[in-house]
Amino acid sequence: MENTYAIQMKHVTKRFGKVVANDDVSLDIKRGEILSLLGENGSGKTTLMNMLAGIYFPDEVEILVNGTPVTIASPKDAFACGIGMIHQHFKLVDIFTAAENIVLGLHEEGKLDLKAVSARITDICQRYGFVIDPNKKVYNMSVSEKQTVEIVKVLYRGADILILDEPTAVLTPQETDRLFDVMRNMKADGKAMVIITHKLNEVMEVSDRVAVLRKGRYIGDVATADTNPQKLTDMMVGHAVTLNIDRPLVEKRHLRLEVRDLTVRTGEGVKALDGVSFQAFGGEILGIAGISGSGQKELLESIAGLRAAEPGSHVIYHPPAPDEPIAGQHVPVDRAGEELLGKTPRQIHSIGVSMAFVPEDRLGMGLVGTMGMTDNMMLKTYRSGAGPLLDRKSPRELAQRVKDELDVLTPSLNTPVRRLSGGNVQKVLVGREIAQEPSVLMTAYAVRGLDINTSYTIYNLLTAEKCKGVAVIYVGEDLDVLLELCDRILVLCGGQVSGVVDARTTTKEEVGLLMTKFRKEASQA
Amino acid sequence: MTQATQHKEPLLRIVKRDGIARPKAYAIRLIAVLLSLVVCGIFIYAITKLNPVQVYEAIFDGAFGTNRRSWVTIRDAMMLLCIGVGLAPAFKMKFWNIGAEGQILIGGVVTAGIMKAYGSALPTPALLVVMALASILCGCLWGVIPAVFKSVWNTNETLFTLMMNYVAIQITSYCVALWENPVGSNSVGIINQMTAYGHFPKLFGQTYGLNVLLVLLLTVGMYIYLKYSKQGYEIAVVGDSENTARYAGINVKKVTIRTMAISGAICGIAGFIEVAGVSHTISTNTAGGRGFTAIIVAWLAQFNTFVMILISFLLVFLQQGAIQIATQFNLNDYASEIITGIILFFILSSEFFINYRVILRNRKGADGK
Structure with missing residues (x-):
């Protein structure tokens, strides 16, 4: 030729x-x-x-x-x-x-x-x-x-x-x-x-x-x-990097989140989630795989209280024992398990269920693009403190800490975050969520648009959270990463759970087939 | 395959600026104002053959020529500022409140009604408090109605607030007919002209002293509210993204309604100040389009209420000057409106050059204006 x-x-x-x-x-x-x-x-x-x-x-x-x-x-x-x-x-x-x-x-x-x-x-x-x-x-x-x-x-x-x-x-x-x-x-x-x-x-x-x-x-x-x-x-x-994700097995895993028969409809009345049931454990990263639009977004939003679920759905939260290091200072809840559905996002957040959700347009939810790092740090905590005026002191300190610890590149803490690059925006968001010391941490597309170094920083952060006993839910799109990072992988297909597999033993092909399981069945019928 | 012909680089290209130093931004705005004066000068000369410098002198004379004129300029600037301050929280929340006209009118109407009915029954200070409270309530109501509809049924607030203006205008016409004085004049006349019951008293020896004081208090208060208060923070979050606000656990409906209550209340106060402190009468022209002009004030100032002071003065200065040149040179009002229009056009388009730069062909990387 x-x-x-x-x-x-x-x-x-x-x-x-x-x-x-x-x-x-x-x-x-x-x-x-x-x-x-x-x-x-x-x-x-x-x-x-x-x-x-x-x-x-x-x-x-x-x-x-x-x-x-x-x-x-x-x-x-x-x-x-x-x-x-x-x-x-x-x-x-x-x-x-x-x-x-x-x-x-x-x-x-x-x-x-x-x-x-x-x-x-x-x-x-x-x-x-x-x-x-x-x-x-x-x-x-x-x-x-x-x-x-x-x-x-x-x-x-x-x-x-x-x-x-x-x-x-x-x-x-x-x-x-x-x-x-x-x-x-x-x-x-x-x-x-x-x-x-x-x-x-x-x-x-x-x-x-x-x-x-x-x-x-x-x-x-x-x-x-x-x-x-x-x-x-x-x-x-530009320099040598190791492409291995450390995946320690946490011995003590406790049931943290129990989702039963979760059904959610979109605004048009279509079922976005159909009878989804699964369990998430503290000390474990649960990966969620699926073609984009299979219900990942709706799943996280309904757990975080942003989306109403159909009657009969349950999301039960089991708090960590008081002696666990991540028990933190969250609002105490029923030790036998507490229903999250029906609570407001603020209540759910206050008991330690945190969501770092990064939708397609990155700034649409989670961060305020026109505000700087300081103001974004207080998005969920600005109500604290007495009086009608804002306390910007501790958010400023937190912003400085996130900036230093995660190497956020920003001209100043007051530069609008929409002017920062994607990776830095992501760091700001994840940094804030981890700073809240959650007991359940949900992330969606946490590394979308990030360079390799930063991606690995995020993976390591999530793994560190997992080792602390946090239940991490990781919605991802790169199957290679899901297989390396997670302990278990739940596969969504058309709003239904098509399978839960052990990430240590499964293969890409198996997950790939599960991602299209119901579509195939439908086309054959 | 076909072969493309040779194309030239486009003559003009527009590139977004990465941010601009503040002095440079102000320099661009200053250049815009100066350029607009040049263009106006050319226009004046072409149409009237008058010396533009003389015309500009007349404009200044019209706004600040005498003590009285200066106070009229200050008075009107304060009114415009007050409405702008009222609109700021709504627009910062991206709630397109174009209903300030109605909110002013309805505040003015209750003020006039109370002044007329209870003028002799209450001492003036008490009367002023009652009128202020009533105008706040009514303005509030006028702002809250569209906000409730938007929150609950997701109606379009632009149309809704606009329609509320017409309701307020009709109520005002009805009241004007009701309170007509003298009968057949089709106007209310100066209410309590002889007794001055319910009129603003002089403050620091100045007729409009109280107007200035009230509006400046509101200006400072709104600045602090928007910038340093928790509620102001909520407004900013809702304005940037409702999704983020819900994610942060902010009750968007509550914030929308509360903010519009505040916005409507301040516009209602503007109606109170206009009636009790300026005109002492009521007509369908009491708002006089200032509810719309104030939108320009709020936006140009980017909701910074201190910058709004400057902008309201500029706009009123131009208006007063325009009236002067209209009488002094026998031009009609439209000539002055054209001048105002040209100046505003330049100021607004200067924002474009602050956000973007223009690159000419062959001047690679060179700076546009």
Whole structure:
């Protein structure tokens, strides 16, 4: 196969305010090759590719497509160059069919002939091994199907340089394998592909070459065959790191939280959780796995008192014994177990059930973006102290302590937290929750968007909490981490518990199958 | 594959600033005001062939030319400030209270009613307290009704508060007809003109001394409330994200209703001050659109009540000056409104240059204005 350069980017620089997102990056993409663009969050991978796709305009650049210099000022220019990008967040019209979405925005001569379009789509699918029904509406599709539509959309427009931004983040292991097969087919067809990811095992599996970015700088590229995950991590981080999570087994585990037949409906009346039952123990990290949107959010919210549950649901809290180190100064509760449902978030928090919930937009719940660290520290405790005025002294001390202990990078304690990077925001949130000395600590996507070092800091913090006797509930998306960090893993599928497995003995495949258990049964029925 | 044609870099690009030093931000605002004066000058000259400098002198003369004019400027600025202070907590909570007009009017109407009915029955200080309390209650009610509907049934507060204005206007028209004096004048006239029962007494020898004192007390109080009190903190959290507020165990409904009660109460007081301390009469024009102008005051000041003092003075200064040039140069009122409009436009758009910078082609990284 001929190995010519599809794209050469030379000396790309892009700044956002004072932040240099890409600093003099030069990158080549070859035809018939899958290039992994590897780097931690915030290292500038997506920014770099967005400039190829015409979303951003670089401050300094020279781009050559097939050896000819071009300027890409809009997505239209990008398509004209044959560059197509599949974004992390799909850009599809829900009420349209696959075919309608695919031709949307194309100005083709003559009448719109959806039959011809469908034929062409089927043709593309057959060539690369996609499975897609052109007449299926998007709202009926699974995440993986939507992604397929996005890819076909790009191919339909004649792209022969494809950029995939973290395509596997939303897929199960099985779906990921299928995607990789398709990618290999496209490679065989001579297309150039860039896959943005920070999952090392995927890099090793699918790509031919790896280019590494760190803090906006181009670190270098290596052939995948000549490297291994440890070497790649060292390149990403800049120094050697150990990728092991310490997982001590806590001998004394006490029942802390008992969830029985928890059923929760969304605002539209759909069951988000359906008869969920499980137990969480102090001294244990209970992982919760599942495709995003399987009820993880609703589960945590209903335990924390933010969401009403259907009658017949129970969440029983068993407080730690008074002699346990984590007994703390929480409001005393019935030793035989106390029902949490029906209590207000404030009451639940005051008895020691803490939630560090980080939803998709990170600042939507848990932190106030426009406030600084100090003011965020007192979000749950501002009522303490007599009188109508706020006491900012102890929150300021706490903020300073969190900043020092967790190395939060912030210009000052009063800088609005929305100006901080994702990792620092996460540290502020987790730091505050741990400072409350909870006996149940719930975290959702605690490491989303964090660099490797910070992720491991968080894992270690959670493990330390577990060793203290805290019941940790960890909703995660990276199966490798779940398998390494947790003691047990509960798998949610469509709002139901599809299984609880021992994290020390289970396999990724087993968990992956559980994640789609009910969907498969439904489609067979 | 097709080959893209050569594209040029866009002529103008907009880049978000990473934060700006405070002196620079004020410099940008100052430049905006100066530029607006230049543009107004060109406009004045083009339309009227008058010397702009003379016109500006006349504006200053209109606002501060005589002792009396200065006091009118101060009086009106205090009114605008009072309403702005009332709106601040609501807008900080992202509750779009555009019902200040109605809240002022309803506060004014009860003040006028009590003044008329009990003017001779109570000594003036007691009467003032009663009127103040009544106007607070009514303003409160006018603010709480939309807040309750929003909390319980999630109605749109913008439309609701706006509609409450019309209810207040109609009530006022009814009362004006009821209290008409002299009959057939279609106005209430100065209430208790001879006896001055229920009118603000002079304070420190100044007619409007009490107005200034009351409004400044509210200004300082609101500053402390928003910045240092627990309730002010709750308002800030609810305004930033209701989800976070619920997560923190804040009762969003309670905070919404309480905040609107405060906001409405202060607007009600504004109506009380206007009627008892300024006009001593009531009409449907008592609020006079200031309930809307004050929104600009509150937002421009970013809810910092001390900055609001400056902004209300600027706006009133322009209005008073405008009236002066209208009479002095035989221009009609619209000319002055155009000038006010141009100046406001520049001030508002200066915020854009504070948050973003503009990069011209070939001037890479160079600073826009």
